[in-house]
Amino acid sequence: MNPPITDLDQIRALAAQQHDAFEVMRYMLEADDDLDDAQLDAWVEAVAKPIAAAIDCTRCANCCRSLDVYLTETDAQRLAEGVHIPLDHIMTRYIDRDSAAEVEEWGKFRARPCAFLDDKLCSVYAHRPESCRMYPAFTPDFRWTLADTIEGASLCPIIYNVLAALVNQVDEIVKSSLS
Template identity: 65%
Template sequence: MMAATPDLITDLETIKRLATARRDEFEVMRYMLELNDDLSDAEIDRMVEDVAQPVIAAIDCTTCANCCRSLDVYLTPEDAERLASGIHVPVEALLDAVIDREAAEAEGEWGRFRAKPCAFLRGKLCSVYAYRPESCRTYPVFTPDFRWTLEDTIEGAAICPIIYNVLDRLVPLVDRL
C-alpha cells in the first residue's frame, strides 16, 4: 500500500475498483471535451497540466511501481543502445534476453520488454533508472492533445494512481466548462 495523502486515493485495489466503476463518467468527460468548441487544445492542455502537476508531485512512484508490473513497455533502438551501454552488455545480448522484437513489430513498434513485471524491477524500484526507456521516463502522459488521447489515458486509470486522481479532479472542472 502506498503512503496516504489526505485528498488523494493511492491504494491500488481501491483505484482499480473506482476506475472501473467510474469509467462511464470518464467517457462522458471525454465526449464533452471533444465537443467543446470554446477551448483550444492548448487551453485544455494547460488546465490539465495545472491539475496534474500537484498530483504528480504528491504521489511517490517508488512506493507503487504498478506500471512497471502491469504495462507493456515499448522501446526504440536508442532505448536499447542506452540500456545496453548502461548495464555493460552487448545490445544483441540485451535483445536476446529481455526484448521481444517480433511481438512489438506486430503492434507497429520496434521492441517490447518480454516480461511483466519488468525484469529490471527490484522490489518497487527500477534497477536501471538512469538508462530506462523513454516511455518509462514520460509515463503517465497527459499532454499534448489531452482530449484526443483521453481514450488511452482512461485505460490507465485502473492501474495508475496518478491518472486516476487527475481524472477525478478534472471531472468537476469539465462539468463547469
C-alpha cells in the first residue's frame, strides 16, 4: 500500500477531481443486484482498515473543525459527568437543541470548530459523543450510504484515501459477484 495522502489542500483538490469516478462507482454498486451487501461491506472494511490505521488523526482534526457534531442525551450526560460540569451548564453553553430538532436529532454542539478541540487534540476524548467515536464510518450498508460518504471525501483524508483505493478495485468486485 502506498502511504496515504494527508495534506488537506491536496485532499480537497483530489476529491474534486475524483468526484465523477466516485459517483460512477456508486452507480455500478447500486445497479449490481448480484452483489451481496455483507460481501461488499467486508470488502470495504478490508480496504479501509489499513488506511485508517496509517493516518494519524491527531495531526489532522479536520472533522472536529469542519463538521456539525450531533449527540444524544446519553452523550451529554457522559460528557457532563466526565468533565465534572453540571449537565444544565453543558446544555446551556455547548448544546443547541433547536437546530438539532430541525433534522430530528437530540442535540448539536453549538460551536464549529468544536469547543472541546485543543489545537488538534480532543480535550474530552474519553467522554466524547458516540458520533465522534464512529467517524468516519463506511459500513454497514456501504452501498446505500455512499452518496453521503462521497460528500465527506474533500474534508477527511481517511475517506478520500479509502474511496480512491476502492475505485481502483470496483471492476474486480463487480465481476466477482457475477461468477
